[in-house]
Amino acid sequence: MRAAIFTIDTESYEAKKKSAAGEALKRMLEQNRLEVKAAGVLPRDQEVLSTVFRQLADSGSIELIITTGATGYLEQDCAPRAVKEVSEQLLPGIPEALRAYNLRYSKKAMLDCMAAGIRKHTLIVNLPESAKTAKEDMEYILSEVVQVVESINL
Template identity: 35%
Template sequence: MKIARLTLSDRASAGIYEDLSGPEIERIISEAGFGTPQWIRLVMPDDRDDIENLLRKLSDEDQCDLILTTGGTGPSRRDNTPEATKAVIDRELPGFGEIMRMKSFQAVPTAILSRSTAGTRGRSLIVNLPGKPKAIGECLPMLIPAIIEALRHLKD
C-alpha cells in the first residue's frame, strides 16, 4: 500500500515550526494495522494551485492508495485544502468531514469552523484531516473503518 501524508502549512514549510501533524498521522496508521506502507511525506505551503497539482500527481502518477492531508481546513484566506481537494476529486465523501466536526465539537465548540472533506480520485482516497496533532489523534482513529472500506471498494 502506498500512502501520502501531506502537511499544508506556510509556517511549517518555511521551517518556522516543526511538522508534528504528519508524524501523528503515521503513528495512528501504524497502530491501525496497515502493515508497513510505502510513505510519501511532504510539507508544503497553503497554495491552492500547488495543492491541486500535487494531489493530482499523488493520485494519477504516484498511484497512492490513500492521501491524508493535514492543515488548511479553517476559515482563513490561506486555508485552501478543501477547495483544492474538491477541484480534483471525482466523488466527494462528505461524511468524513461531518463526523470529524461532530467528534471535535464535543471538545472544542469552534470545530464547526473546520471545512474538512474527503473524496476519491481514480483509485485514490483523499481525506482532509485537521491541522493539530491532538485533533488528528481524536479524529483519524474513528475514520479507520471507513478508510479501510473505501479502499476495498476502490480496489475493485
C-alpha cells in the same frame, strides 16, 4: 495500502520543519499496517496542493492521501478547496462525521471546512492541524477509510 501524509503549513514548509501532526499520523497509520510512501510539509497554496494530489492519484502509486492543517474558513485555508477541485466524487459524510465528533470537545469544530473525496483509485481526506485532534480523528474514521479504499480498488 499505500498512503501519503502532508501537513499544510507555509511557515514550516519554508523552514523545512517536520510536523508533529504528520509524524503522529505516520506512526498511527504504520501501526495499523498501512505503508506510508510519502510524508512532508507543503505550503498553503491551492495550486500546489491540487497538483500534488492529481499527480499522486493519477500515478496510481498512492491509495490514500491525508492532509492536516489549512482546513479553516480563511482564504489561506485551501486544503478543502484543493480536495474539491481534484475529486471526481466527494464524500461529505467523512467531514460531517468528524465535525460532529470534534464538537464534543469544542464548538469551534463547526467552523472547520474539512473535505474528503475520491480521484481515480485514491481517497483524499483533510484533517485538522492539531496533532492530537488529527490522530484522534484518523483513529475514529480509520475502518471506514480502509473500507472505501479497498472498495474503490477492487
